[in-house]
Amino acid sequence: MKNVIVVGTQWGDEGKGKIVDAITSDYDIVARFQGGPNAGHTIEFNGNKHVLHTIPSGIFNEKSINIIGNGVVIDPGIFLKEIEGLDKYKIDLRKKLYISKRAHIILPTHKLIDATSEASKGKKKIGSTLKGIGPTYMDKTGRNGIRVGDIVNDSWQQKYSYLKEKHLNIISNFNESVDISLDELEKDFIKGIESLKTFELIDSENYLNNSLEEGKKILAEGAQGSLLDIDFGTYPYVTSSNTTAAGACSGLGVPPNKIKKIIGIFKAYTTRVGSGPFPTELFNTIGDKIRETGHEYGATTGRDRRCGWLDLVALKYTVQINGATELNIMKSDVLSSIGKLNVCTSYLIDNKETKNFPYDIKSKEIIPQYIEFDGWDQDITQVKNEDDLPKELIDYINFIESFVGVPVKLISVGPDRAQTIFRSIWNQIKY
Numbered sequence: 001m002k003n004v005i006v007v008g009t010q011w012g013d014e015g016k017g018k019i020v021d022a023i024t025s026d027y028d029i030v031a032r033f034q035g036g037p038n039a040g041h042t043i044e045f046n047g048n049k050h051v052l053h054t055i056p057s058g059i060f061n062e063k064s065i066n067i068i069g070n071g072v073v074i075d076p077g078i079f080l081k082e083i084e085g086l087d088k089y090k091i092d093l094r095k096k097l098y099i100s101k102r103a104h105i106i107l108p109t110h111k112l113i114d115a116t117s118e119a120s121k122g123k124k125k126i127g128s129t130l131k132g133i134g135p136t137y138m139d140k141t142g143r144n145g146i147r148v149g150d151i152v153n154d155s156w157q158q159k160y161s162y163l164k165e166k167h168l169n170i171i172s173n174f175n176e177s178v179d180i181s182l183d184e185l186e187k188d189f190i191k192g193i194e195s196l197k198t199f200e201l202i203d204s205e206n207y208l209n210n211s212l213e214e215g216k217k218i219l220a221e222g223a224q225g226s227l228l229d230i231d232f233g234t235y236p237y238v239t240s241s242n243t244t245a246a247g248a249c250s251g252l253g254v255p256p257n258k259i260k261k262i263i264g265i266f267k268a269y270t271t272r273v274g275s276g277p278f279p280t281e282l283f284n285t286i287g288d289k290i291r292e293t294g295h296e297y298g299a300t301t302g303r304d305r306r307c308g309w310l311d312l313v314a315l316k317y318t319v320q321i322n323g324a325t326e327l328n329i330m331k332s333d334v335l336s337s338i339g340k341l342n343v344c345t346s347y348l349i350d351n352k353e354t355k356n357f358p359y360d361i362k363s364k365e366i367i368p369q370y371i372e373f374d375g376w377d378q379d380i381t382q383v384k385n386e387d388d389l390p391k392e393l394i395d396y397i398n399f400i401e402s403f404v405g406v407p408v409k410l411i412s413v414g415p416d417r418a419q420t421i422f423r424s425i426w427n428q429i430k431y
């Protein structure tokens, strides 16, 4: 049993795409289990740089089958553009990419509702990617949605017309107008539906469980990050799905007892895109330097990512709720030459110190308590062996391991697939 779940443990964009691509040759199947095109997973190899939104990050591996699972929401128009964007790689996509019939479809009017609803919130907006994610999951849980399996039968169009009218009614109740053309969205949508139909639409839960019986190995790829989880994230500034490890079981139909490893991906610092609380956010030149050096601009929306110090209170919380068995530290190269580094180990709330991630992170003032670490100046982007990394970085990692109680088994020192150090030994210091 070597099945693995890969999840982001912060607010997304931790580098999940890079890791899934880097380790995918160990797996037969890579399956996305939640989210939709709000995700942007960047992969770099052999001078190519590619951002995936709905398609799993195992797609560049010759061997693996890729599955878009039942928990994912698909925008047919964006899906078609993604398919076209992969043309140059000459991948036989129809042999390598299967789609769950149970996955829900994002309709053009879902995107309109998203945009109108956000506009109506003014300063309180979530900072959504406006891809229609929330409204689509609302129709899923409201038992109104259209699923991929429906499109093979033309009667889905009646359901579409009904939902469209209903959505336009909802939109008319907001006192907002948004500058989006429904006609244009619908054109892309219809083309996208036709493209989706040319793919293998499967009962992915059967496929995956049969594959497990045959001894195949599955990698479940999460999107977003644990602090954006609908239940455990910084609600309401979250996305609309369970981004944590448990979401892989419901989003794929793979039972929990089939999972061996849960890899938590985290950056050596913290970023967040969109609104919402972020206790360790930096509003100074250090934050700007991290953004510039780390190219911290959204892979999906191009927005500036907010940057801050590593928050171990939050990381310990997300390690717990995911049951992470190991961690991968990303973008440690970005911290080279930053100077002294701060790591948050507790919060001061109402003059009380806590190491727990609070329910009410929104309205209370949270004063992060930091421990200072020596930085390093060495460029580490070409380092291949852990022994050649600066001692200060290893001290930093050792502290993280001892604080959260989980080993850091991989150190990423650059965006390319090759800039990845698999650690042969690690210190697991219990504290």
Ligand code: GDP
Residues within 6 Å of the ligand: 008, 012, 013, 014, 015, 016, 017, 018, 039, 040, 041, 042, 043, 044, 294, 295, 299, 330, 331, 332, 333, 334, 412, 413, 414, 415, 416
């Ligand atoms: P994801 O959504 O978790 O897959 O992450 P994104 O692709 O949205 O953002 C991560 C960004 O960091 C991408 O531009 C990656 O190419 C880049 N990246 C990943 N790992 C590293 C690393 O170790 N160092 C640097 N400098 N960049 C990295």
Ligand code: IMO
Residues within 6 Å of the ligand: 008, 011, 012, 013, 014, 038, 039, 040, 041, 126, 127, 128, 129, 130, 131, 132, 133, 134, 222, 223, 224, 225, 228, 237, 238, 239, 240, 273, 274, 275, 299
């Ligand atoms: P990946 O998979 C970072 C954020 C949005 C917004 C909130 C809700 O690339 O890590 P939504 O569009 O879901 O209604 O937006 O969640 N968000 C992400 N932030 N990475 C992502 O995905 C994100 N997907 C959504 O910015 O704050």
Ligand code: MG
Residues within 6 Å of the ligand: 012, 013, 014, 039, 040, 041, 042, 299
């Ligand atoms: Mg991303």
